[in-house]
Amino acid sequence: MTDLVLVQTHEAADGSLIGHLTLNSERSLNALSLAMVDALFSQLTAWQQDERIQCVLLDGAGDKAFCAGGDIRAMYDACVEKPGQRVAEVEEFFTKEYRLDHLIHVYQKPIVLWGSGIVMGGGVGLMAGASHRVVTETTRMAMPEVSIGLFPDVGGTYFLNRMPGQCGRFLGMTGYQMNAKDACYVGLADFAFGSDRRTQLLDDLKGLNWQSEQSSQLLVSQLLKGYQDLDSGKLPDTVLGAEQARIDGIFGGDSLDALVERVAQTTSDDKWLSRALATMLAGSPITWHLVWDQLKQSTLNLEQVFQYELTLAVRCAEMGDFIEGVRALLIDKDRSPNWRFANAQSVPAAHIDAMVTPPWSSHPLQQLSKEA
Template identity: 35%
Template sequence: MSASPASVQTSEEAEVLYRVVNGVAIVTLNRPAALNALSHAMVRDLAVALERMRADDDIVAIVLNGAGPKGFCAGGDVRALHQQAVRGEKLGVTGWQQFFVDEYRLDYALHTFSKPVVALLDGVTMGGGMGLGQAATLRVATSRTKIAMPETRIGLLPDVGATHFLAAMPVEMELYVGLTGVTLSGADALYCGLADACVSGEWLDGFEARLAQTPMQAGDVSGALRRVFEAPCHVAQTGTLEAHASLIKQYFERSRTVEQIVHALQVGLADEAASAQTQAWLKATLDALTHYSPTMLEVTREALLRGRNLTLAESFRMELGIVTRAIEEGDFCEGVRAHLVDKDRMPRWVPARLPEMRPERVQHFLASPWRSDAHPLADLGV
């Protein structure tokens, strides 16, 4: 990655590292063994540092990156949240609910930051990593990028503002990416609007030298940063997302429930005239939608559609309510148990199948657990 812990002049034990190059604060997530997954302490540290950098006139911009060669940020520390949920540690400053409150406030602060923010989406960039990265004014993907919002797989929904930032896509593409949790390449991310540039991984490896030599003139900081991070030419590859765009538009119509999407995919898969490439896509998509949490698939579909008409702050408030219900009453604990703890890959969803889903259950998950004035994020955006 672009800045190894050894090159950052602070304690290598810290989970977030800081240094300043040419007036630009380089903020490095430093848990490489965990693919830089966000702990609650990291979220708090980042929030404090962000306010310090906002007030520091000597800081003209921020660069977010991840330590180690494998990823920017794999998301929130889901195992820690699972342990807290199992122990019933919801409330208080160290409870699981406060983690989400603090994480969403951090993401919102980045979205509304007064100085340019660059996110280097190199390697694994998922979940909470997307919450940070999509808040940036310049999102740089690479030939090594692996982007996803895979929350439905473990009984959650794409959160951290995803019901807002995924809405920049055509609705069919948004539903496909949000429901299936498909892993996207850097070329895919550029195609669907989740990245502003896609460069070779090697180009990022030397960014600090270029940053140190690039004048950061007032009024042209954003332009200067683009000259540092955008390569002479993009990585000119066609991603699988573009190749499957017509299929995505055909099957992920906004008027269809997830159960109806599954039925359409089954009909398509039975068509012997379909090409091998189409058959492979249909099977992979069907496998996802028939193995993930039925509750959170239908809830996610509705939340993504609603998010297209919400402000960023409203999206965060909606997501917090859904996440709270998913952990207290839904499939989150079972999903994490099956995929990350016991790893038997056999989650016992309730209900177990999409045809058993009732509209009332979907609406219950979308109904806020709080009165509007008592919502933990009531003041967001006010």
């Protein structure tokens, strides 16, 4: 069986080692399975303790995608066996995925993440915490969970709250696909340059003097900034930055019902906006409410964010729209989901209160801050 995560080490000119992890499921656009999550966590943990490893490069097989998200088909299969119940397989996957995402956020060595091609859902989760996040002219980044009755997880509560203006609400509720400079604008990427530098990047990392007095973080930053300075004019400009005022006008305010009404009444000849708003309106009203709640959690630290999101993820499978959303989009592919509630106003406050209430007396991620 082919390894789902390729593990390599490359010797640098000064004898140091660069760890190289490649998501290796090209047919599924490198969608994250539980086995891949386990492999990544195990190897990153080992390399953090290995003094020879100076830097980690994380990428995906092929040119189409870094990672298109989690393996939601596998979770769907587990959920349909236990409708309306907590599902152990779902709990295990999200617990381990969030633990991996947290490890990347607190990792002590540079992680260069090659975010070229499709980067969505769980792929954004891997990317968000990396120290050196690279995007290219082929990058298509999104949190599209509204279409499957989930919510923008994998740390979304943390990074959506730190975006300019109302970009967090906009991205969380619409699944808008960002280009490279959009990702940089909202703080999900650090360096944007041409995808043709992929081979050069590894060669140049091997050529760095890792034993110099400069920190390894700074060495990598200087290298990547050099590429960006050369290629900046070749990449499309940010749409989100140019359209910030319009986004804020639609997605601002303190009423979800009013926001949905504005979205429904907004017409635009701009495809980026009309497509995003249509996606939201076709999405799960429960997800709208969950995103609304997420954007109220700006004071949570990283560990608290993942604990909060694990509760939401488990509840989405148990009492949300996840099963129906996946059925309509990926299983039957009729794109006609029968959501539990027809609109935002019909979602009872008690239902959302139940979804944000942890089902455990002892939280599976309560030790997260001690695992770094």
